[in-house]
Structures are given as structure tokens and as C-alpha cells.
Amino acid sequence: MNAPPTRVLLIDDEPAIRRALRTTLNELGFETAEASRGEEGLQLVRTQNFDAVLLDVKMPGIGGMKTLVRLRALAPRLPILMLTVQDAEDDKVEALEAGADDYITKPFSIRECVARIRSAIRRAQTPERPENTPIVIGEIELTPGKRAVTKSGEPIHLTRKEYEILHYLMLHAGRAVTYGKLLAWVWGAEFRQEVEYLRTFIRQLRKKIEDDPANPRYLLTDAYVGYRFTECLEAFMPAGDEEPLP
Amino acid sequence: MNAPPTRVLLIDDEPAIRRALRTTLNELGFETAEASRGEEGLQLVRTQNFDAVLLDVKMPGIGGMKTLVRLRALAPRLPILMLTVQDAEDDKVEALEAGADDYITKPFSIRECVARIRSAIRRAQTPERPENTPIVIGEIELTPGKRAVTKSGEPIHLTRKEYEILHYLMLHAGRAVTYGKLLAWVWGAEFRQEVEYLRTFIRQLRKKIEDDPANPRYLLTDAYVGYRFTECLEAFMPAGDEEPLP
DNA sequence: GCTAGTTATGAGGAATTCATAAAGAAAATC
């Protein structure tokens, strides 16, 4: 099977960053295209096929956030990763709420960046999940049709809200889920602000799911942004099946 | 082997609600289209194919109810879900009588909304499946064709409603069945709130089926969710041989 | 180190929902 190369579009006004990403990605077998402004990027997405987009939030012209929204309208399933600066927490949240798949904070390690791209692409290519198939991540298994959760085969009793929170997080495993989205999913859109609710329930969930609730391996916190169910646990991945990165 | 995406049409004049639904639905693999008025929605249904429609009752222009009637005339089998406000009981009944498949009261959690959409689509796509093979779980055996139930071979007399409740629960053994679904199945969609009915009948069923009705082994409660017929009874399985069930 | 903002923790009380009982209304049967 000769798979066609994975194509990544880089939208960033700084040539230095584009170059760094381009060379590394190319070395790893990705094909890349570049745009220095949002409009340009949109035009490319209209005329070509991409497997993922890396998009800088802060750009001249129509800016990253607007570009994101328009990209999303153009290509509902295309993985889009936003590049944000360290402390621009609001940007991260806004991007995720507007449909970005993930965010990467500058300065970033190329290695992490590539890993995130890969994981976003993998998720996008995973065929639609039939509604009733169990979601299995590590020792945790959640079966939507049954509304049942087990850890290493042992059933875990969850209350309604606990289950609904876990369900959404596991549906989006590997991605940061904003407080707002979680709250809208479980309580309704007008509860977007009630982060305290989440804290209480995440705590209960960790008690029930984690071996050491104080050092969670599954239910991770994305400070200032939300929570994230870990995508894959190194502990469970046989080491060595990924080529070393520079 | 990628199934075509499920297409949902959102008709609501509030952009915020459309946006919240759109992003979540898209993330879950649905395709969405939007209309801010009834006329617009009708035009879209004329020209495109959808698997379900979410329709706000209260809208400017021709309004939700009229839109519903016309939609129904256009597409007799298309699942249509109405968004209504909490206490507008009349709206709900009117909507169901006018051919809506379900209604969702605002404020609603996105989770609930998605679940309802899925279930409406499934209903529309699943042709009636008259199953005549007996369902056997533990000591309990239910034969749909004969409408008969036995426990350890001994016939148990059940009234009509008792039987219908048990039948539905056993059909979905191992899964939590929500009050709403159970009530809709036995009494009809407009009785979805009458949880008290269920309590009374579950009590009767437990009296007839359970050895110790106060500590049920078959008819379990999922607090705040519904009831569940246990799928396997450890007590009856001789320990040691773990044969996976089909 | 100090301060402000965020997150984690713990526990108690409010609110909802549950099981139970029992009686009135409706339907079915004779």
C-alpha cells in the first residue's frame, strides 16, 4: 500500500516559523504548503486538499480567529491546530470554542507540534464511531449504549452527571475540552460560567477512575482552558514504534 | 467503508444556539446546515437531503408550527425535533400532533439534544422488527409472540402495561433505559414526564419478579436516568467459566 | 517573598428523585 503523502498547510506571517516547521515536516515525510495571510490560506484550502492546517492566531489581515471560522465553514472536518502565545489563554479558549482541534503554545517544540498534528489527523481519519461501540482508553471502557463504565473490567458506578462529563471527555480524548463546552454539554448553554460545578464532579470522577487522584493519568487539567482525557498512555504504548525526532 | 455523514438542519433565529449546536454536532461527525427562518429552512429541505431537522417553535416569520406542518407535507418521514420552552405544554402537544417526532425543552443540554437526534434518526431508519424468539435472562423468560413470562418455568401473570415495560427493558437488557423512552414506548411520547407511572409499575413488577423486591437483582434503578434490566447475573453463573456472550 | 487568580479538596445541606402505600377512577369481565 503506497499511501499518498500527508499534506499540511502552514498559515503564519513569520517566515522563520514556516521554515522551521516546513523543514522538519518535510523530513518526516509530510508535504507542506504555506500561506502568510489568512486570505491566502483560505484560497489554498478552496483549491487543494489538505490533511491538516496549522494556523497562527496573531496575523495581519483578517487574523487567525476569523480565518479559523471561515476555514471551518469551508471544511467542517479538516483538523485545524492553532498557534497561540503562552499566556493568551483567552485565545486558546476562543479558538477551541470556534472549532479548532487543538492549540499549540509558542514557543513550542517541533516534536510536540508534530505529535499533535499526527494525533489530530488520526482522529479525523478514524471512521465515524458507531454510536454504540465502546470507547476504550487504557484501562477505562465506556459503553454509550449501555451507559456503563468499567476499569480493568470492573464496573464503576457513576452518577448521571459524572457519566455525562466522562462521556464527552472520552469522545474527545486527546483534545482540550473547554469548560464552556463541557458545561453546555451536560448542563446547557446558560451554565457556561459555572466552572465550580465541574471542579466538584471532576474530583469525584478522579476518585473513581484514577489510581492516584492527586496525580491523574486520565483526567488531565488544561489550566485556564479546561480538561482533557489523555489520548494514549505511554505506559500502555509499547515503546519504540515511533521514529526518533531531531 | 466510510458511511456518508449524517446531515442535520438547524432552524432557529438565535445565532448563539445555532452556533453551539453546530460546533458540537460537527465535532461529533454530523454535517449541519442552518436557517434563521422557516421559509429558508423549507427551501433547504426542498433542495437538499437531511437526516433530521431541529426546529425552534418560536420564530419570526411564518413561525415554527407552520414550518413544521409544511415540512411534514414536504418530507413525510423526515425526523423533525421541536425546540420549545419549558412550560409551553400546549406547544408540545400541538407539535407532536402536527407530526413532530420529538420535542426538546429549552434550556437543554447539548448532550440531551444530540441523544434525541440520534434516537429519532434511528427510529426512522429501523423498520419495525417483530421478534418472536424468547428472551431469556437468568430465571426470567419472556416470549414476545405469546406475550408470556415465566420465572424458573412458573408462569407469571402480568398486566398489559407491566408486560410492555418488562418487554422493553428486556429487549435492551444491560442498558440504562431512560424514563422518557420507556414512557414513550408504553404510553406515548406525550407522557414522557409522567415518571410516577413508572414507579408504580416497576414496583408491581418487582413484587412479581424479584425474590426480594427491596433488593432487586433484575430490575435495577439508574438514579436520575431510568431503569435497567440486568444483563447477566453473577449469582446464577457458576464461577470460573467465563463464556463471552454474543 | 508577596499577591492575585486559578485549581483542588472536603464536607454539609438543599433539592431532587426514589420506594412504598393506599385510595380513587377507569376498564374489562362476567
Add this chain to the structure above:
DNA sequence: GATTTTCTTTATGAATTCCTCATAACTAGC
């Protein structure tokens, strides 16, 4: 039409779940 059965309604205390709030731990910026 009377009697039996089934269904619906209402009331009660008990149980569970959910929410609130106070405090501690942590993180970043000064």
C-alpha cells in the same frame, strides 16, 4: 349492572445526587 381487575393519582419518608461554600494548594506575575 355488579364485580373484579387494571390503571392513575396523590402522599409520605428515605435515599441519593447535586450544589454551595469554605479552605488549602498551586501557579504566574510583581
